[in-house]
Amino acid sequence: MEQIKAKYKSHFKDGGFLISFFSSFFFLAVALIINFYAGMYATESASGSVTDIILSNTRAYDLDDIFVYGSVAFFFFIFFVCIVKPHRTPFTIKSIALFIVIRSIFITLTHIGPFPSQIPLTSNILSKLTFGGDLFFSGHTGMPFLLALIFWKDKTIRNIFVVFSLVFAIVVLFSHMHYTIDVLSAFFITYTIFHIAELFFHKDKLIWD
Numbered sequence: 001m002e003q004i005k006a007k008y009k010s011h012f013k014d015g016g017f018l019i020s021f022f023s024s025f026f027f028l029a030v031a032l033i034i035n036f037y038a039g040m041y042a043t044e045s046a047s048g049s050v051t052d053i054i055l056s057n058t059r060a061y062d063l064d065d066i067f068v069y070g071s072v073a074f075f076f077f078i079f080f081v082c083i084v085k086p087h088r089t090p091f092t093i094k095s096i097a098l099f100i101v102i103r104s105i106f107i108t109l110t111h112i113g114p115f116p117s118q119i120p121l122t123s124n125i126l127s128k129l130t131f132g133g134d135l136f137f138s139g140h141t142g143m144p145f146l147l148a149l150i151f152w153k154d155k156t157i158r159n160i161f162v163v164f165s166l167v168f169a170i171v172v173l174f175s176h177m178h179y180t181i182d183v184l185s186a187f188f189i190t191y192t193i194f195h196i197a198e199l200f201f202h203k204d205k206l207i208w209d
Contacts, residue, residue, distance in 0.1 A: 017090070020204055024093035031097035031104070038104035043133030046113040052179050060117040060176040067140075067171050074144060074164050081147075081157060091204035092150055095197040099146050102193055103139055110136040112179070119175040138178045140168040142186035142193075149194040 012018060082089045112135060148161035169186075172178040198205055 012086075017087075020090040021086075024090045024097070024204075027097040028093050028100075031100040035100050035104045038108045039134040042107040042111060042135075045111040046133035047111050049113045049115050050179070052115065052181075054173060054180045055115050055117070055176050058174065060119050061174045062119050063171045063175045064119065066167070067175065067177075070164070070167060070171070071140070074168075077160065077164075078147065081151070088150075091197070091201050092147070094201045094204060095146060095150060095194065096143065098197050098200065099143060099190065099193050100139075102189075102196075103134075103137065103142070106136055106189075107134040112136070115176045115179065117176050119177065135178055136182050137186040137189050138169070138172055138182040139186075140172055141165055141178075141183050142190040144168060145187055145190045146194055149191065 012021075078092075082092060111133065113133065114135070142165075144161045144164035148158050148165060151157040151161065165187075169183045173180065173183055
């Protein structure tokens with residue numbers, strides 16, 4: 001606990017760090033606005049569904065509870081990690097924002113409609129945060145994998161995020177929320193996004209253990 005306090009005192013007295021810290025949340029806010037309009041556009045422009053090698057050969061399972069409570073647990077864990085490691089917050093938040101912006105571009109380019117047997121969300125909160133036509137690529141699969149790459153050297157944190165990514169990948173596939181290509185491509189695209197973030201936010205990455 002004393003080490004965490006020392007980190008807060010050290011970093012939050014640094015003007016450069018404060019600028020980076022608050023600008024990361026501004027970047028995130030802008031990214032979420034872009035994501036909202038991109039999601040609305042993708043849903044309004046969605047065409048028909050297509051066949052899928054996995055979805056066409058499996059029945060849909062109601063995994064709503066895992067999806068909802070898993071999402072809540074995931075975001076609380078991100079919050080916890082940022083609290084414990086405040087010096088890593090700017091790069092982490094900016095990377096997440098970049099992920100959201102790039103994914104927003106992808107979903108505006110691809111207008112495939114949801115799979116017919118998709119299990120609808122019953123949660124009022126998460127149903128408002130998803131659009132229906134924002135399929136390619138899977139954010140629930142990609143974002144935990146992005147966090148795993150960011151904290152790759154922290155074995156415990158990395159493994160927790162990898163588990164989140166794999167669980168969400170299974171959930172969105174077996175509930176037919178995403179096509180197989182949405183899930184598989186998420187790992188490859190996210191890996192590229194991570195390296196773009198390292199390039200764009202190099203100075204923030206230097207504030208590291």
